[in-house]
Amino acid sequence: MKSCGIIAEYNPFHNGHRYQIVEAKKITGADCLVVVMSGNFLQRGEPAIIDKWKRTELALAAGADLVIELPFAHAVQAADYFAAGGVELLQALGVDYLSFGTDYEGELDYHQFAEFQLENQVQIDEAFRRIQNNGMNYPQQMTEVYRQLFPEMRLDFSSPNHILGMSYAKENIKYPRPMQLAPIKRHQAQHNEQSVNHEVFASGTAIRQAMLAGRFAEVQPVVPLKTYQALTECPLISWEKLWPYLKYQLTILSTSDLAEIYQMTQGIEYRLKEVAKQAESFHQFVELVKTKRFTWTRIQRLSTYLLLNIKDQDILRARAQNYLRVLGFSQTGQQFLKHIKKQTTLPIITNINKKNEELLILDIKAGKIYQMATAEKNEQDYYKRPITIKC
Amino acid sequence: MKSCGIIAEYNPFHNGHRYQIVEAKKITGADCLVVVMSGNFLQRGEPAIIDKWKRTELALAAGADLVIELPFAHAVQAADYFAAGGVELLQALGVDYLSFGTDYEGELDYHQFAEFQLENQVQIDEAFRRIQNNGMNYPQQMTEVYRQLFPEMRLDFSSPNHILGMSYAKENIKYPRPMQLAPIKRHQAQHNEQSVNHEVFASGTAIRQAMLAGRFAEVQPVVPLKTYQALTECPLISWEKLWPYLKYQLTILSTSDLAEIYQMTQGIEYRLKEVAKQAESFHQFVELVKTKRFTWTRIQRLSTYLLLNIKDQDILRARAQNYLRVLGFSQTGQQFLKHIKKQTTLPIITNINKKNEELLILDIKAGKIYQMATAEKNEQDYYKRPITIKC
Numbered sequence: 058m059k060s061c062g063i064i065a066e067y068n069p070f071h072n073g074h075r076y077q078i079v080e081a082k083k084i085t086g087a088d089c090l091v092v093v094m095s096g097n098f099l100q101r102g103e104p105a106i107i108d109k110w111k112r113t114e115l116a117l118a119a120g121a122d123l124v125i126e127l128p129f130a131h132a133v134q135a136a137d138y139f140a141a142g143g144v145e146l147l148q149a150l151g152v153d154y155l156s157f158g159t160d161y162e163g164e165l166d167y168h169q170f171a172e173f174q175l176e177n178q179v180q181i182d183e184a185f186r187r188i189q190n191n192g193m194n195y196p197q198q199m200t201e202v203y204r205q206l207f208p209e210m211r212l213d214f215s216s217p218n219h220i221l222g223m224s225y226a227k228e229n230i231k232y233p234r235p236m237q238l239a240p241i242k243r244h245q246a247q248h249n250e251q252s253v254n255h256e257v258f259a260s261g262t263a264i265r266q267a268m269l270a271g272r273f274a275e276v277q278p279v280v281p282l283k284t285y286q287a288l289t290e291c292p293l294i295s296w297e298k299l300w301p302y303l304k305y306q307l308t309i310l311s312t313s314d315l316a317e318i319y320q321m322t323q324g325i326e327y328r329l330k331e332v333a334k335q336a337e338s339f340h341q342f343v344e345l346v347k348t349k350r351f352t353w354t355r356i357q358r359l360s361t362y363l364l365l366n367i368k369d370q371d372i373l374r375a376r377a378q379n380y381l382r383v384l385g386f387s388q389t390g391q392q393f394l395k396h397i398k399k400q401t402t403l404p405i406i407t408n409i410n411k412k413n414e415e416l417l418i419l420d421i422k423a424g425k426i427y428q429m430a431t432a433e434k435n436e437q438d439y440y441k442r443p444i445t446i447k448c
Numbered sequence: 449m450k451s452c453g454i455i456a457e458y459n460p461f462h463n464g465h466r467y468q469i470v471e472a473k474k475i476t477g478a479d480c481l482v483v484v485m486s487g488n489f490l491q492r493g494e495p496a497i498i499d500k501w502k503r504t505e506l507a508l509a510a511g512a513d514l515v516i517e518l519p520f521a522h523a524v525q526a527a528d529y530f531a532a533g534g535v536e537l538l539q540a541l542g543v544d545y546l547s548f549g550t551d552y553e554g555e556l557d558y559h560q561f562a563e564f565q566l567e568n569q570v571q572i573d574e575a576f577r578r579i580q581n582n583g584m585n586y587p588q589q590m591t592e593v594y595r596q597l598f599p600e601m602r603l604d605f606s607s608p609n610h611i612l613g614m615s616y617a618k619e620n621i622k623y624p625r626p627m628q629l630a631p632i633k634r635h636q637a638q639h640n641e642q643s644v645n646h647e648v649f650a651s652g653t654a655i656r657q658a659m660l661a662g663r664f665a666e667v668q669p670v671v672p673l674k675t676y677q678a679l680t681e682c683p684l685i686s687w688e689k690l691w692p693y694l695k696y697q698l699t700i701l702s703t704s705d706l707a708e709i710y711q712m713t714q715g716i717e718y719r720l721k722e723v724a725k726q727a728e729s730f731h732q733f734v735e736l737v738k739t740k741r742f743t744w745t746r747i748q749r750l751s752t753y754l755l756l757n758i759k760d761q762d763i764l765r766a767r768a769q770n771y772l773r774v775l776g777f778s779q780t781g782q783q784f785l786k787h788i789k790k791q792t793t794l795p796i797i798t799n800i801n802k803k804n805e806e807l808l809i810l811d812i813k814a815g816k817i818y819q820m821a822t823a824e825k826n827e828q829d830y831y832k833r834p835i836t837i838k839c
Contacts, residue, residue, distance in 0.1 A: 301692075301820065302692075302693070302696050305696070308816045308820075365700055366705070422699065426699065429695075
């Protein structure tokens with residue numbers, strides 16, 4: 058069975074995601090499309106607008122065959138760790154292709170580029186060190202390093218999707234049998250008149266903002282019908298619902314308690330604690346905290362670690378043992394999983410019990426906190442079985 | 449100026465409290481009535497139904513001349529530490545009398561009894577150790593110790609007010625110039641037809657329950673008019689308003705984190721964490737956690753320490769340096785304070801600033817958490833000045 062993997066967040070699942078699934082299957086000819094998806098907290102350090110189960114359902118309905126949760130310790134991370142976690146899971150599943158969206162304008166062979174990068178690693182790392190702490194953010198630094206070292210390549214790293222693509226490629230070549238890369242240009246979507254039902258596209262950010270502001274009509278054309286239904290029926294979660302708990306944490310913890318939180322560096326704990334006294338919303342909190350070095354995303358991630366009381370050793374322990382948490386599958390996905398079970402080195406988890414709960418402790422905790430925001434009775438992890446669809 | 453002290457909680461201030469103030473002034477002939485009052489969290493480990501400022505106002509309106517806050521580290525404690533903190537403050541103020549309510553039926557000279565207790569301390573402590581861990585609660589143990597050692601005294605310790613009275617007396621005789629004790633029998637109130645305007649009496653517990661259940665009509669006859677107004681105008685606070693934060697704490701903290709909380713002993717952290725998963729209210733939580741040894745009150749206190757993230761060293765540090773935080777005064781109280789300023793050994797604090805905030809750190813934290821429950825904009829500690837009344 059030929060398989061293709063996608064690493065995604067689906068926050069929420071929109072027409073662009075559906076297009077990507079259809080295209081990935083078409084380009085690669087894969088029978089089984091595997092999605093590694095963030096759980097209830099996302100790469101940029103925010104709660105998902107709808108929970109991981111609903112998002113799994115929407116992905117399956119749009120053609121995904123197997124949805125695996127990217128564990129918290131890998132999901133809520135900068136691009137390189139996020140990519141490393143996702144690629145590790147797809148490799149453990151023996152997936153043949155890795156497809157990803159890119160909005161990079163030029164032509165780039167990601168695989169070749171990753172090899173080039175590996176060959177020049179020492180030089181690149183050195184250039185990086187030289188320009189560190191100059192006030193530029195990571196993408197700007199990357200662009201600058203390449204401008205200095207390899208000006209003829211004319212590389213631009215300003216797009217987050219492009220950065221992720223390069224991170225996937227870089228991780229992928231570390232394995233003895235790298236997956237074949239299948240980048241899909243995002244712009245094709247808008248330009249190709251023959252594309253899936255003349256769909257209309259919008260970014261996840263735009264969709265979330267419109268939904269949270271109650272501008273439902275804007276969202277309807279840019280998401281599949283099932284997503285639209287889910288967004289109008291489910292509790293919509295944003296950081297604001299969790300802000301009272303974050304503020305509470307920043308109130309009761311001393312600066313030395315705060316300093317023990319993962320990624321709490323450079324004395325930022327003083328600033329967080331001070332600002333929390335005045336801020337009346339999460340949005341205002343981040344606005345007041347953020348600096349050139351502490352970007353919006355970095356503060357969001359830090360806030361998530363604090364909200365979940367995550368220490369260095371929690372992340373180290375979780376990263377040391379990855380696992381395949383199955384969120385849902387089609388019949389094809391189920392077959393694929395049955396086949397792979399015999400050869401994969403990672404534990405496959407379909408339900409939480411006393412034996413495996415320690416392994417998934419961060420995901421479970423994330424689910425419990427997420428549940429406080431949804432105020433729903435049903436648990437996010439215990440008593441849950443993978444979502445199945447017949448097709 | 450002759451002065452009389454009362455150690456109180458006023459949760460809320462009711463007719464019995466007013467009766468006590470009037471009687472105390474009458475019996476002792478004091479010009480200045482000093483109240484040492486718990487702040488926003490109380491002896492039994494619960495938030496006050498209305499905040500410390502409003503309760504101060506009500507006490508002043510009913511005849512108190514000076515209201516001093518009993519610091520958190522002394523207030524949220526079993527009877528002996530609560531009494532020790534209160535007596536220390538009254539001693540530091542050079543107060544002449546100490547008045548307290550008692551519902552003890554028999555005749556007892558509290559001062560003499562305290563001396564008797566001190567003389568027989570070794571014997572009493574030994575008897576205590578022998579019957580420890582037998583499943584009885586503290587009042588039952590006290591009664592049993594005295595039944596074994598001094599059966600002729602026929603002492604009964606089942607009333608919490610009586611226990612407090614004995615604790616005050618015991619602390620008081622430790623000082624070179626003990627205050628004169630002025631116990632006031634609570635039952636006099638109901639029996640004395642000449643008493644203050646034929647007032648009707650009810651306990652603080654009954655009043656809180658009626659108010660929180662919306663049975664306002666029951667409350668009106670048993671509290672001063674100003675209390676009734678306050679209870680109908682202010683946000684009424686109970687543990688339920690803080691339950692989401694307690695549950696959150698029990699979700700994110702590991703059992704080893706929990707074990708570091710002050711008074712978290714005998715592995716109770718496992719039980720708390722487990723029960724929090726199922727409990728849907730604070731009431732249900734305590735019902736499910738409580739055992740013979742872990743009484744309702746003990747669990748409430750533990751919950752308060754956890755809610756405020758209080759460790760052993762926080763309490764030790766706070767107890768090592770007591771202080772006189774002034775919540776309010778009448779003109780008489782202000783004169784008294786001016787006079788005492790020259791001779792007291794404890795710092796007198798009338799407003800919070802950078803220099804003293806470290807000293808009051810637990811009270812400030814308690815105020816911030818209390819503020820989360822009231823959802824009011826105005827701070828509990830910063831930018832506050834003592835409440836004054838003209839009379």
